[in-house]
Amino acid sequence: MANVSGQHWNRSDECWSSLLSCRYFAELTRLATTQLAGENALGYLEIETDSDLKGVGWSFSNGLGNDVLCTAIRSLAPRLVGRKLSDFTSDMASTQRKFQSGQIRFMSPERGVVQLATCAVLNSIWDLWAKAEGKPLWRLVCDFTPEQIAACIDFRYITDALTREAALEMLKKQAKTKGERIRLAEQSKAVPAYNTSVGWLGHSDDEVRTKLNAAAKQGFRHFKLKAGQGVENDRKRLGMVREVVGEEAILMVDVNQLWDVDEAIEYMPKLADLKLWFIEEPTSPDDVLGHAKIRKALKPHGIGVATGEHVNNRVMFKQLLQAEALDAVQLDACRLASVNEILAVLLLSAKFGVPVVPHSGGAGMVELCSHISTIDFVVVSGKQSILEFTDHGHDAFEAPATITSDAFHATPTVPGYSCDVKTVEFDKFECPNGSFWQSAQGRKMLEDPWRGVLGEQTS
Numbered sequence: 001m002a003n004v005s006g007q008h009w010n011r012s013d014e015c016w017s018s019l020l021s022c023r024y025f026a027e028l029t030r031l032a033t034t035q036l037a038g039e040n041a042l043g044y045l046e047i048e049t050d051s052d053l054k055g056v057g058w059s060f061s062n063g064l065g066n067d068v069l070c071t072a073i074r075s076l077a078p079r080l081v082g083r084k085l086s087d088f089t090s091d092m093a094s095t096q097r098k099f100q101s102g103q104i105r106f107m108s109p110e111r112g113v114v115q116l117a118t119c120a121v122l123n124s125i126w127d128l129w130a131k132a133e134g135k136p137l138w139r140l141v142c143d144f145t146p147e148q149i150a151a152c153i154d155f156r157y158i159t160d161a162l163t164r165e166a167a168l169e170m171l172k173k174q175a176k177t178k179g180e181r182i183r184l185a186e187q188s189k190a191v192p193a194y195n196t197s198v199g200w201l202g203h204s205d206d207e208v209r210t211k212l213n214a215a216a217k218q219g220f221r222h223f224k225l226k227a228g229q230g231v232e233n234d235r236k237r238l239g240m241v242r243e244v245v246g247e248e249a250i251l252m253v254d255v256n257q258l259w260d261v262d263e264a265i266e267y268m269p270k271l272a273d274l275k276l277w278f279i280e281e282p283t284s285p286d287d288v289l290g291h292a293k294i295r296k297a298l299k300p301h302g303i304g305v306a307t308g309e310h311v312n313n314r315v316m317f318k319q320l321l322q323a324e325a326l327d328a329v330q331l332d333a334c335r336l337a338s339v340n341e342i343l344a345v346l347l348l349s350a351k352f353g354v355p356v357v358p359h360s361g362g363a364g365m366v367e368l369c370s371h372i373s374t375i376d377f378v379v380v381s382g383k384q385s386i387l388e389f390t391d392h393g394h395d396a397f398e399a400p401a402t403i404t405s406d407a408f409h410a411t412p413t414v415p416g417y418s419c420d421v422k423t424v425e426f427d428k429f430e431c432p433n434g435s436f437w438q439s440a441q442g443r444k445m446l447e448d449p450w451r452g453v454l455g456e457q458t459s
């Protein structure tokens with residue numbers, strides 16, 4: 001395996017990572033994003049070093065169960081202790097594999113909560129690496145040579161679709177022109193934003209109309225709405241969007257795994273005249289062939305299929321792409337094994353010619369994904385794609401994601417992976433000792449085993 005240290009390694013060589021703590025906080029969501037009561041929670045890891053740098057990594061959860069995520073992080077994070085940062089970064093592909101190896105693999109290899117925990121731990125390494133180099137993460141990666149990027153990827157299980165040699169060839173081709181795209185990124189012209197804040201089911205029609213007008217004025221041209229609430233209901237909402245933003249706007253809908261395969265095939269053509277780019281998560285995220293069947297059936301109606309926010313690893317994305325099941329790859333920066341595996345999925349998507357439209361619907365996800373989409377544009381696909389901008393939770397972060405006046409994501413400038421959460425958030429939301437969780441409402445929620453289950457929740 002090639003060594004990626006060399007020129008990308010300087011002042012942090014003397015620092016080594018010693019585990020400080022593994023702590024987490026849960027933050028109440030500020031929006032009812034679906035009919036269920038969702039929360040925004042992070043399994044949060046800080047690694048302290050013998051320099052003044054801290055590496056921060058986290059993975060996202062929806063509230064209840066975040067303690068399970070944190071337990072999984074506590075199982076893996078001690079592997080960092082007593083090592084130099086360069087022990088990990090000198091061969092990132094092996095680092096990923098090491099964190100996914102051993103007895104922990106029995107817990108379900110490269111899937112589920114252990115995969116989320118692996119992501120948090122690897123994110124802390126990437127964050128520390130970028131901070132040590134004094135660069136935002138996207139720039140760290142975009143300054144790599146094609147060989148150095150390829151050396152971060154574990155190609156095991158995907159070589160039947162993408163070999164290291166083929167990936168290198170793709171990366172070398174894009175490297176020739178990456179300078180112009182870096183300039184665009186520096187001007188925050190790399191990643192157009194799409195808007196989902198208009199479309200949550202918790203909003204009234206008036207609220208949707210007001211938000212739409214504001215978003216259209218801000219320059220948004222892509223909108224995604226929750227759907228699956230009955231054809232008439234969906235037609236009314238989507239028609240409202242068409243009326244406010246016009247025929248040129250790109251519309252997408254999301255039903256969060258609502259249907260059986262054949263239900264999706266029956267329902268969606270009834271919305272075809274509204275000209276939808278894609279239906280997101282029409283069915284179980286595990287159903288590769290089901291997605292392929294839906295895509296084939298909806299193609300004559302001009303509706304595409306997208307999924308990815310619950311796709312656990314590069315192998316499933318490989319299969320979805322091989323089965324021609326997708327029109328957009330919606331990878332989630334916390335569902336995959338950090339930047340390592342994200343690079344593999346970006347390359348697979350580019351190989352199959354499918355755009356990457358990352359999922360970033362939870363607090364902190366836009367912060368991470370603005371790095372990822374920039375990397376895709378500059379060094380992998382070379383093409384602009386859109387990235388979700390959800391307008392909540394950003395004030396919890398030290399380097400919050402923002403959008404420009406013409407609806408592009410502002411390219412991150414602060415060194416690191418934009419993971420750092422403000423200290424004041426821990427005072428309030430660290431579970432169970434933060435002031436919120438010690439309040440009457442917080443204690444009631446902690447005692448409620450049915451949080452988020454419609455009709456059963458008591459808090």
Ligand SMILES: [Mg+2]
Pocket residue numbers: 254256280281309361
């Ligand atoms: Mg979704």
